Amino acid sequence: MRHRLYYFLPDIESARRTLDDMLLHRIEQRHVRFMSGNTPLPPDMPEASFLLKTDVLHGAAAGMVVGALLGIAFGALLIVYYDLGEATVLVTTFIGIIFGGWASSMVAAAVPNTQLKAFYPALENGKILMIADVPARRVDEIENMLAERHPEMKFGGEEPHIPVFP
DSSP states (O other), X not given: OEEEEEEEESSXXXXXXXXXXXXXXXXXXXGEEEEXXXXXXXXXXXXXXXXXXXXXHHHHHHHHXXXXXXXXXHHHHHHHHHOOOTHHHHXXXXXXXXXXXXXXXXXXXXXXXXXXXXXXXXXXXXXXXEEEEEEGXXXXXXXXXXXXXXXXXXXXXXXXXXXXXX
16 A cells, blocks of 8 residues: 655755655655646656546546446336336446446546645645655655655645555
């Protein structure tokens, strides 16, 4: 498991130095991302992905649940009124999951990530947010290193139990 750490940095140069330190401490670049409010990030700095900036994943999950429930209800109605087989419920549930996930994720793509809502005021003030996914056993080591080497940083929080993807 990984822990997601959030840190605010005052400027691009500080973010570059922090990224270098993370790489030197063997945190891969794919596990460190940056977000800024108004200032664009240079191309050599890993920017937060679309999935992290928006509520697409949350929207898709919610849409799949609602779609499954509506699919079950619609399938049950088809069985009762048209005397179709029980497999109808499976088909309508599957269609509901697919359609609900797709439609809801399209709507959520336009919505900023609600988990990052607390960070938006600082981002609008010119701060840069570093999001680092760190192995759980190394959280203390990385936090101590960052506190020692980057006193200009401000700790923004921690989110435990981020799944590890290859």
